[in-house]
Amino acid sequence: MSAKAWIIDGYVDEPACLGVPPYISPYIRTVAGVFLDKEIPVTYHTIDEIKKNPGLLIEAGTVDYIVIIAGMTVPGKYLGGTPATWQEIEQLGSALNGPHTFLGGPVLFGAGKSGGKTAVKKENFHVDTHLIGSPAGALSRWFSGNTPSATFDYHIEDPWSVKGASIITQHPCYPHVMCEIETARGCSREVTGGCAFCTEPFYGKPQYREQKGIVAEVAALSSSGAIHFRIGRQPDILAWQAGSGEFPKPKPDLIEKLFSAIRIAAPSLKTLHIDNVNPGTIARHQELAYEGLLAIVRHHTPGDVAAFGLETADPAVIEANNLKATPDMVFEAIRIVNEAGNIRNDGIPELLPGLNFIAGLAGETSRTYELNREFLEKILQSEYLIRRVNIRQLMPFEGTKAFSLNELPVNEKSFHTFKEWTRKQFDLPMLRKVFPEQTILKSVVIEEEGEISFGRQMGSYPILVGIPMSIPKGSVIDTVVISHGMRSLTALPYPVLINTLPHKALKWIPGLSKKGIVKILANRPFQTIPAFEKATGLTFPPGFIDLTVP
Template structure:
């Protein structure tokens, strides 16, 4: 019997996210491998944030037989509830620990440590001496072999890969219970679900910067395996999932996948997949997707429209289909083998707007596209920035809705064509990128938010995460959740309904809904439309306010008093 420790330093890959509130497939599959070896084995799971807050967790790590460190940010991101581990922390926390056997797993082991967009990844050489092994293959497969060989590293191949997607079935199901050890369990934890590995566009090389084509042609997981894994997660108390671990959910079991670069979508397969998920997720609060190829959607509008309708039938609102647009500059598209032209992307956006723009029960649109633009790619010039800006303005002028815009600089990863280019283009265009980002924030993102969520929109079940000054910040659970600044200080890690009253560039300002006028903090009352400081003090000095008539009597303007009634409650 073995005791295995998992230190989750989080991953952020093109097709997999594991930064809280997400838990990636890595710790779940690894735990499944440990328990497949022997159900009596013990698995101790810790996140890097737990170690940061309380280094005493390291005492527990010293007591295990095998320590598996999961790491690798290969897609630049912005995080609120956790920060991926960096090589310096590995040296600080693990550098002096001799026992146990230590393995590095995840994208960092294969491609290095991404630090931030625009910078070359750090080589694993900076931490290599700390580990007994660097796992270049599939973590769960290697660890299962290692346990079967009684922890004899010399007896296994650290580059061993899974045979196919069917081979992860047991790992995925057996490892589901590890979620109970995550600090965000059960209320706010969302599990990333894998539907297939590989990229349909790998037959032409795929995008120049992406690691997914390195997995080869698509290998689809059997539907029953996906359904049974989600059922196991549900049995263990999970209530949030995202089908994000694939390059394009619209291409799951697509016709001629592996033979055509843009395979025709298969609505019948998507219906079967989502219907089966629905049957095992009764009571779930979040069922979302992630990546979708706009080139596929534009080429097959009828099939894609049908698939979007199927997803909406079985998902939860606030869903986002992330479009990896990267650039609309024809030269950049050609030199980096990108997915779609500007017109194709716009057509894909229109299709999802037709089907998914309507509001759902939680206040968010049902299903909208998200736009990823990536800078520092081959062929990029100053004209690229102008073309990308014009593209975003066209979205605004057409009054199309998109959930969010991600502006990032490429990380030139080892193993990808962009690694040969490195950061030369990014360094040359760094100031251009900064100006572009500022311009998009001010002139595009804020108006898009206003169009999508007018003042007075009620957002349901916002999970409070942190307090800064006199503002509590939270998000709904799901794909690319909108940041909500709630005026006032409230308990953390609870769900609140809120009313939108104002906008940042990428966030909204809100007050609790309904606002209990007799107990609410002054700051929240001031924020009500038309109230301000003087009227807020008038309300506070006359509390408790009994009813509408009493409120009108207290206020100097009956019209203002009546206008705030939809936002408030007289509960005492």
């Protein structure tokens, strides 16, 4: 009887890799490729599927091999899934007595419940084998009778990424699954130790993946039905193939060729976004970075975000933690990204910066939060747009400088005051600029159904959209922005089906009074737009109102 394998996705979130639904990480696909290369059928399940249906463990107990991939080194809040805790991994390991169990991913660096607490490096997860380094490479070595430890090597792993691409069809979000694509691993600033808190230097000096390997994987994913891609598994997309040095010079011609080739390899793609961009790279090589950003904008899809690791606007904290850029440099990078990407396409900006702050870094004082606020106020006073601000507390890992040098626990009053100010005084007015009322958001995927249904577009850091009516989970709809929250939008399905819109949703129509709602309910169905306008006294742009009656 032939062997069988399972992959259980406990999800990963690293500085340069995301694998929480709707994302699927490269680790999953290369591990699947190892099994398929050995002609071992492989089944994929997420940790959330296991928790919702514990009976799956009975089926899992009948297979020969189970690989668990997990690990958060930059914990966040997630709508699409809940990453596996180390306790849940232990429970899985203990429950699965029949198969040979493996564990791989950043969980082996350490595990923590949340920011603000030190990650604990565990030696025993009650699994049979730890896959050290590259999970796929280590698994392959184990099958060959060698020590299950391997460094990442694209020449070895690229064929696995192609062979394992079909695993995405088993993802519960399929076809609305975001494929995280790897272009590089390791940090160029590893030569100086890197940022004090970051785990990316654990992977060593940068290894840049060749274009042919990237494009072959994208083509294989596209053949398996993938239409959403994020070129996100790297610390700085502008440094791809840029050579050595702490801040290598971007090569915009190579970036142009890469993104153009991806478009050709996946002609049906709906999303092509990026993630991390080092603001220090942009500030130090402004013209080359600008050209590289323009190359991305020419080939990506709108709504993209270049995530900046600002971390802090306090010069003392920057120096103490060997951070990548000063506030002035980050502001310059914000300007340059806005010049390249603040162009509206389908109603939304092409490419905007995002900002990350970390609380609890060495050298932090109450003054740090004042400087952070002043930096955000400077942005508000400019014409530049920011897509989102992420504020989290440090979770230090053994092996980083921040493990022993930090300011944990944070000053709770200073931290929460800054966070609340940012949400109310920065995020809200910025969202109104980025997504003005009556902005059309296309292809919103509904993730939660209820009296208020919640959905997001596919992409990097998509805005949460609340729709005040029940819409089936998995539906894909166009919406129109009606109002703004601090980190979310309220929208209605677009065009607005005025003759069938539920009573509770009618009140969200801009400018519609209670009296107007009564008139709509009394006069529906409207046969013409002028009849609707006469009844309500409202006028909307062409296409806003739809009189269709099922």
